[in-house]
Amino acid sequence: MHTLRAPYLLYLGDVQLKSDAKTAFGLRDWCRDKVLAEWSLPTATVSLGLDLLSPAMAAKHGAGSLIIGVAAVGGAIPDAWLDDLEQALDAGMDVVSGMHTRLSTFPRLVAAAARNGVKLIDVRHTDQPLPAGTGLKRSGKRLLTVGTDCALGKKYTALAITENLHKRGVAATFRATGQTGIMIAGAGIAIDAVVADFIAGAAELLSPANNAEHWDIIEGQGALFHPAYAGVTLGLLHGSQPDALVLCHDPSRSTIEGYPHMPLPSLAQAIDRYLEAARLTNRAVRCVGVSINSSTLTDSQAQDYFTRVRSELGLPVCDPLRGGVDALVDELVRSAAVQP
Amino acid sequence: MHTLRAPYLLYLGDVQLKSDAKTAFGLRDWCRDKVLAEWSLPTATVSLGLDLLSPAMAAKHGAGSLIIGVAAVGGAIPDAWLDDLEQALDAGMDVVSGMHTRLSTFPRLVAAAARNGVKLIDVRHTDQPLPAGTGLKRSGKRLLTVGTDCALGKKYTALAITENLHKRGVAATFRATGQTGIMIAGAGIAIDAVVADFIAGAAELLSPANNAEHWDIIEGQGALFHPAYAGVTLGLLHGSQPDALVLCHDPSRSTIEGYPHMPLPSLAQAIDRYLEAARLTNRAVRCVGVSINSSTLTDSQAQDYFTRVRSELGLPVCDPLRGGVDALVDELVRSAAVQP
Numbered sequence: 001m002h003t004l005r006a007p008y009l010l011y012l013g014d015v016q017l018k019s020d021a022k023t024a025f026g027l028r029d030w031c032r033d034k035v036l037a038e039w040s041l042p043t044a045t046v047s048l049g050l051d052l053l054s055p056a057m058a059a060k061h062g063a064g065s066l067i068i069g070v071a072a073v074g075g076a077i078p079d080a081w082l083d084d085l086e087q088a089l090d091a092g093m094d095v096v097s098g099m100h101t102r103l104s105t106f107p108r109l110v111a112a113a114a115r116n117g118v119k120l121i122d123v124r125h126t127d128q129p130l131p132a133g134t135g136l137k138r139s140g141k142r143l144l145t146v147g148t149d150c151a152l153g154k155k156y157t158a159l160a161i162t163e164n165l166h167k168r169g170v171a172a173t174f175r176a177t178g179q180t181g182i183m184i185a186g187a188g189i190a191i192d193a194v195v196a197d198f199i200a201g202a203a204e205l206l207s208p209a210n211n212a213e214h215w216d217i218i219e220g221q222g223a224l225f226h227p228a229y230a231g232v233t234l235g236l237l238h239g240s241q242p243d244a245l246v247l248c249h250d251p252s253r254s255t256i257e258g259y260p261h262m263p264l265p266s267l268a269q270a271i272d273r274y275l276e277a278a279r280l281t282n283r284a285v286r287c288v289g290v291s292i293n294s295s296t297l298t299d300s301q302a303q304d305y306f307t308r309v310r311s312e313l314g315l316p317v318c319d320p321l322r323g324g325v326d327a328l329v330d331e332l333v334r335s336a337a338v339q340p
Numbered sequence: 341m342h343t344l345r346a347p348y349l350l351y352l353g354d355v356q357l358k359s360d361a362k363t364a365f366g367l368r369d370w371c372r373d374k375v376l377a378e379w380s381l382p383t384a385t386v387s388l389g390l391d392l393l394s395p396a397m398a399a400k401h402g403a404g405s406l407i408i409g410v411a412a413v414g415g416a417i418p419d420a421w422l423d424d425l426e427q428a429l430d431a432g433m434d435v436v437s438g439m440h441t442r443l444s445t446f447p448r449l450v451a452a453a454a455r456n457g458v459k460l461i462d463v464r465h466t467d468q469p470l471p472a473g474t475g476l477k478r479s480g481k482r483l484l485t486v487g488t489d490c491a492l493g494k495k496y497t498a499l500a501i502t503e504n505l506h507k508r509g510v511a512a513t514f515r516a517t518g519q520t521g522i523m524i525a526g527a528g529i530a531i532d533a534v535v536a537d538f539i540a541g542a543a544e545l546l547s548p549a550n551n552a553e554h555w556d557i558i559e560g561q562g563a564l565f566h567p568a569y570a571g572v573t574l575g576l577l578h579g580s581q582p583d584a585l586v587l588c589h590d591p592s593r594s595t596i597e598g599y600p601h602m603p604l605p606s607l608a609q610a611i612d613r614y615l616e617a618a619r620l621t622n623r624a625v626r627c628v629g630v631s632i633n634s635s636t637l638t639d640s641q642a643q644d645y646f647t648r649v650r651s652e653l654g655l656p657v658c659d660p661l662r663g664g665v666d667a668l669v670d671e672l673v674r675s676a677a678v679q680p
Contacts, residue, residue: 135602
């Protein structure tokens, strides 16, 4: 389990494309209270609109970690960034990366971390010994976001539900399973990076026993219908032992992204398959709603689509970015009240 | 993908219990033609009944690898074995281990391997970069053994089917997914040790495109009904894209071994769930039979049980150790002939 020291200095390197800075924007939008400032090279053309502080200055203002907020193509760390990263380490900050290349492959950074007693944290990797799954019921309540495909709003939906529960005064914790989620939450396990035997065990560790009324809102990964990643999805589902599922979907897709030969299931089929699989470790699991990524639809198209899905499935349907998740959380709170 | 150099010297260390030498007995029984001799410390009390040759002598007789054939409690390699292992490396052999502890954690062995230009092979681990699964159909035919639980005969059944096909003159390759299987086959991938994102991709790599009439007989792992390992099972199932499944079961079990709170499914339920999951990457998948580990039953109990299951499911039922797998392979060959 990774744990990050806030507040954060968000590092943008020499980023030229807003889409490459997705992680930094996600952190700014979802954990603004943990973000102190941003910093980048003079060649960068993208800004988050935050205060600009060099690593040394950010440390003076109390920053605990420099977080690399850019995902360049290929996931590599360019040499041009190393001066800034070393400056952060020398100022007493941890350096946090979600890139494929490990920070520990740079001898300069390893030496700087060692001489300052600070950490290089690769949230995409974990070397922690993990337990095998037990399948034993834990106290507390859990919701897992699942999807018809990858990359269609499972993290965003989980964050929106967590925020909504907090507004209602319900105790809830967002549990992160991917690199951006871990940076936002300040803790978590990159579930797709663990050794295959320990997927379910890692998921159990991620959402430990809690107060009976507390909700863990767990970020889903992959999809049961994905020919590459379904194993990750199933292990996460079994280890999470969710009481509630929310199905995430993008109506503009008819096949798995990048796999034009793999059709998506219908929403009803998807819900059936997720519930069937989830019952292995929690007989009482229910689907409490559908979260739609409707960014490709006009307002009226979106409303028509929501109405149709709502009547087909008899479940609340919403888009967190278009009207919020109130209907979904209403159903969650209602169904939790009548659960055994 | 690990590839091992035959013939093998089977090393028993200081083993006192026959059950701890399961790997060595499996190799003696399933790949006798690759096994040259055995060797052990004077304190060992178990023998395989083979010629005794020291590592140096075995190398003179052409041995390519010393294989550690013992799985001691905890999976550790005792210091007392290191002299023998170093002697093997100095004689030009590779040393192969299926233990949790990596051979590379012993500086003496690393140095000896380096100075002799030979390899330390940890079949339980893989550092090879793996691809993500593609879900694309490959030529050739594939059978995967699946189970109601772990450790009830999936490897043994796959080996018996491969041998039976060979006797019929059908081209077939056993594909190993666990450490003992890899040693027997001389190649394979420990599928439960790969990074979660690459389970299906590793399975695709393990059984590559082949002649249209060739059968890969793939060793299954885990079970879809196992709260710890179902993710491994599902990824292996998707990546294998099997045309045929054989369900393995032990009638003495009513719950998952070591998980008394997790009931086993019925055989019919298990077959339905495996076929449903397998259809994602191969619509034409069929279950061609059931392999029973009937070691806890008397002969007449076993025959009664086989008859009952056969009439319930309408499928061939056999125990590879009690009458062989002819009925099952008859069905496989028959169903392959009528497949699209």
